Amino acid sequence: MNDYRAILIELLTAIDYNKDKSAFVEEFIKNLQLQSLNNLLLTLPQDKLDNMKQQLLSSSNDAQNSSKIIRSLFSEAQINSSIENASREAVTSYIESIRDVLSPEQEKKVLAIIEKYNSTA
Amino acid sequence: MENPETRPPEESKENPAETAAVNYMRQWKEKVHAGFDHIMGYPDRVINRALDRIPDTTADKIHQKMDKIPTAAPALLSSGLGSAIFYEASRGSLSGTATSSAVTAGILTSFFYARSYFRERQINKDKDKGLNNE
Numbered sequence: 001m002n003d004y005r006a007i008l009i010e011l012l013t014a015i016d017y018n019k020d021k022s023a024f025v026e027e028f029i030k031n032l033q034l035q036s037l038n039n040l041l042l043t044l045p046q047d048k049l050d051n052m053k054q055q056l057l058s059s060s061n062d063a064q065n066s067s068k069i070i071r072s073l074f075s076e077a078q079i080n081s082s083i084e085n086a087s088r089e090a091v092t093s094y095i096e097s098i099r100d101v102l103s104p105e106q107e108k109k110v111l112a113i114i115e116k117y118n119s120t121a
Numbered sequence: 122m123e124n125p126e127t128r129p130p131e132e133s134k135e136n137p138a139e140t141a142a143v144n145y146m147r148q149w150k151e152k153v154h155a156g157f158d159h160i161m162g163y164p165d166r167v168i169n170r171a172l173d174r175i176p177d178t179t180a181d182k183i184h185q186k187m188d189k190i191p192t193a194a195p196a197l198l199s200s201g202l203g204s205a206i207f208y209e210a211s212r213g214s215l216s217g218t219a220t221s222s223a224v225t226a227g228i229l230t231s232f233f234y235a236r237s238y239f240r241e242r243q244i245n246k247d248k249d250k251g252l253n254n255e
Contacts, residue, residue: 004224015138027146031153032224033203038156040206053161066205071212079210080223087227090149095235097145101137111239114232 004087007117014109015098028090035086040074048073157199 005025012021041049055069070079095110102110210220 004221004228007225007228012142015142016136017139017142018136019139019143024142024146027150029207030200030203031146031149033206034153034157034199035149037199037203037206038153038160041160049160063201063204063208066201067208070202070205070209074209076210076212076219079206080219083206083210083220083223084227084230087224088230089227091228091231092234093149094142094145095231098138098141099235099238101141103138106138107239111236114236114239117229117232118236 007113010113011094011110014113015102015106032083032086032090035090036079036082039082039086040078043078044073154199 008025008028009021012024017024041052044052052069052073074082099107099110207220210223211218
């Protein structure tokens, strides 16, 4: 299985990203987590959402409690599907935001990575 | 407090792609946090962003009133729940395998469409070259 962190680092290397690549990937993951959560929360009916907010306000804000709340509202399949969709949208937007400013050399490298993973998918 | 919306975009004269990547990440972060605030109904944070854009004296008065509104540490909540999403996605698998597969699958689907875009662009470039040579 391909490691998504390695793929993201490869993409950054292709565009000659000289800042902290790991920090970029960590930020990507944090945003992805929250985006997946937002997408899931938007599917909840208002009464369930209100109930969840109430639970959050009246209980401790620790990892165990957060997991318990998430588990009570969504199935593992729903969560995975939300993560996959959020990941697809994020990378699509990312490529769209850089594609018009790539140098010919950078474009060649980005396309080579895309081709490589398309052939292994 | 610095307002990210009025902050000038990062400049990297040597590498516009790096600048675009940095700006993309900053904008996505803003958007995703604003989305969470909106869903969870944290009007105080939304108001705070608006307050950054009005004169201090007026803002102070509004802030004094807002201090009376209870808050639920939204940043902590979003971070805790966000981590829980990744944790719960892999509940039935070992060492986050399911989460990793979901993220990778999303990336690869995106690559599939990106390949079409880049190939089409290359074809158009080649066509333009051909026309110019004629």
